[in-house]
Amino acid sequence: MRKVDAVGYAETFLDRFAHFSRIGSTGDGGVDRVEGSQANGEARRQLVRWMKELGFNVSVDEIGNIFGLLNLAGESAPLVLTGSHIDSQPRGGCFDGAYGVIAGLDAAAAVRDRLAKQSKASSANLGVVAWMGEEGARFRPLMGSRVYTGARTLQSALDGKDMQGISAREALAGIGFLGTDTAPKLPVAYVELHVECGSQLEVRKKSLGVFTRWWGAHKVDLTFEGKTAHTGPTPMRARQDALYAAAQVIVAMRALGDSAEIGSLHTSVAKLEVVPNSPNVVPCGATACVELRSLDPEVIKRSYDHLLACASFAATTARVKYAIARDDLREPGKFHEGLSQLAFEVAKCNGEEAVAVDTLGGHDAIMMTAVCPTVMLTVPSRAGLCHHPDEWTSQEDLERG
Ligand SMILES: [Zn+2]
Numbered sequence: 001m002r003k004v005d006a007v008g009y010a011e012t013f014l015d016r017f018a019h020f021s022r023i024g025s026t027g028d029g030g031v032d033r034v035e036g037s038q039a040n041g042e043a044r045r046q047l048v049r050w051m052k053e054l055g056f057n058v059s060v061d062e063i064g065n066i067f068g069l070l071n072l073a074g075e076s077a078p079l080v081l082t083g084s085h086i087d088s089q090p091r092g093g094c095f096d097g098a099y100g101v102i103a104g105l106d107a108a109a110a111v112r113d114r115l116a117k118q119s120k121a122s123s124a125n126l127g128v129v130a131w132m133g134e135e136g137a138r139f140r141p142l143m144g145s146r147v148y149t150g151a152r153t154l155q156s157a158l159d160g161k162d163m164q165g166i167s168a169r170e171a172l173a174g175i176g177f178l179g180t181d182t183a184p185k186l187p188v189a190y191v192e193l194h195v196e197c198g199s200q201l202e203v204r205k206k207s208l209g210v211f212t213r214w215w216g217a218h219k220v221d222l223t224f225e226g227k228t229a230h231t232g233p234t235p236m237r238a239r240q241d242a243l244y245a246a247a248q249v250i251v252a253m254r255a256l257g258d259s260a261e262i263g264s265l266h267t268s269v270a271k272l273e274v275v276p277n278s279p280n281v282v283p284c285g286a287t288a289c290v291e292l293r294s295l296d297p298e299v300i301k302r303s304y305d306h307l308l309a310c311a312s313f314a315a316t317t318a319r320v321k322y323a324i325a326r327d328d329l330r331e332p333g334k335f336h337e338g339l340s341q342l343a344f345e346v347a348k349c350n351g352e353e354a355v356a357v358d359t360l361g362g363h364d365a366i367m368m369t370a371v372c373p374t375v376m377l378t379v380p381s382r383a384g385l386c387h388h389p390d391e392w393t394s395q396e397d398l399e400r401g
Contacts, residue, residue: 013106014395016050020086020102021094030389031094035087035133035143036162036171043086044177047101047130054109056128060179062154063147064132064172067184068105070112072122081127081187082108084194085134085144085364093391095381095398097134100193103401104128127184131364138162138171145364148183149371189339190374192365193401195393199384200357207397209357210343211376214366215266216332218292218300222249222311226320228276228284239282243274245311245318246286252310253290256303265303266293266360287325293360295332330362339375352400361386377401 011019023046024031024039033040047066051058056068069079084100108126115122132144139160146152158169172178194211201209226240250269257267268291275285292303315322340356347354357378359366368374379401382392 013103014398016106017099017102017398020046020098024088025094026091026389028389029094030091030391031088031098032090032092033086033088034090034137035135035139036166036168036175038175040087041175041177043098044130044175047086047105050102050105051128054105055112056105056108059181059184060177061148061181061183062179063144063157063168064177064179065144065148065183066130066177067181068108068128069184070108070126072112072115072125074125077122078124078188079127079184079186080124080189080191081129081184082191082193083127083129083131083364084192085131087133087135087137089135089137089387091389092135092137092387093385093389095195095391095393096197096386097194099195099393099398099401101128101130103193103398104191124188127187132172132177133168134364139168142362142364142367143168145367149367151367151370186371188372189336190365190368190372191339191377192363192368192374193377193379194359194363194365195386195391196357196359196378196381196384197361197386197391198357198359198381201355201378201380202382202384204355206353206355207380207400208347208352208354209378209380210340210347210354211335211359211363211365211378212337212340212356213295213334213358214332214363215293215295215358215360216297216300217328217330217362218304219326219328219330220290220292220304220307220324221326222246222288222290222307222322223325224286224288224315224318224320224322226282226284226286226318229282231280231282234282240284240319241282242286242318242320243283245314245320245322246272246274246288248314248317249288249290249307249310252314253292253307256306260299264294264296265299267291267303295358297331300329300332330366333366333369335365335369335375336373339373343375343377 051068085097224242226242
């Protein structure tokens with residue numbers, strides 16, 4: 001394996017990664033760095049310190065994305081950008097996201113240093129980005145990259161509120177990262193390195209992958225509206241139980257995923273809000289967050305139709321009304337073929353074999369495909385685990401990536 005550490009600095013990539021993993025530590029190997037939290041602010045400040053130490057020009061844009069740029073070829077030269085995110089789930093792992101940012105710093109600095117050593121000129125500037133709010137644990141997911149790529153307006157993103165009614169604007173201001181800088185111009189290429197968060201590499205006993213395709217995801221928040229009543233005296237047939245309707249949808253979606261061909265459809269209802277959520281009141285409200293994921297747009301479409309039929313049937317059975325509160329479809333797609341090919345070849349030149357894998361989860365890189373050629377590189381996650389403190393990638397694989 002060819003080492004790519006930027007040399008001559010006090011800390012190596014692994015030192016920085018270990019240091020970073022302690023910020024917001026949950027004490028069991030995981031981290032809690034939800035966007036806009038104090039720990040997230042601390043992680044952001046540490047990242048900025050390292051960027052400056054390594055000679056990057058740092059800027060923070062209006063949605064709180066942090067950019068570190070190395071001006072190697074002059075202001076008008078094209079930009080090649082890498083990065084990922086440093087926010088986490090409330091009890092997330094320390095590899096998801098942070099790996100791509102910390103490794104990106106080292107890789108970009110190493111390229112600069114190597115060019116300087118060989119007295120070679122660069123034809124492009126290099127940049128590293130930490131996207132704001134990728135996880136969607138507090139606000140809508142992929143917030144920073146959505147705004148940067150124009151998929152969402154800055155105002156609507158900043159106005160988005162968490163469950164406590166705190167807006168993204170307030171959360172960012174609270175940690176000192178509601179930036180005022182103009183984001184860098186769009187890059188000519190974007191590279192994201194991310195742990196797999198799946199087990200395709202492990203199953204195939206491979207250590208390096210290129211995500212060539214991403215699964216589509218249809219995310220639907222279904223709201224059922226019934227009527228509160230005392231759970232004791234109210235006759236069964238008179239109840240308008242919103243939770244009962246939601247429960248039927250949960251079971252139906254699980255059955256749909258279970259009955260599909262393995263690897264063709266993943267379904268979930270992972271969040272449920274119940275109103276008033278009291279043990280002796282028939283629920284008047286229930287919101288179920290449904291996700292339908294597949295590589296095949298037809299499968300997603302059919303599953304969505306099935307979901308609507310189930311929701312309608314469940315609402316009738318429970319004598320409640322239903323509505324779709326949110327309906328987000330991300331079509332499945334492919335990353336840039338030329339760049340993916342280049343990634344396979346570069347791996348080969350370094351004596352490694354990279355294999356093509358799919359990403360089942362969403363990433364900022366998927367947003368970036370709308371504005372520039374994009375490639376995603378990946379290394380194994382032990383047992384495919386992600387969004388859990390036990391999430392793990394070996395040091396060897398981290399360096400390989
Ligand atoms: Zn991630």
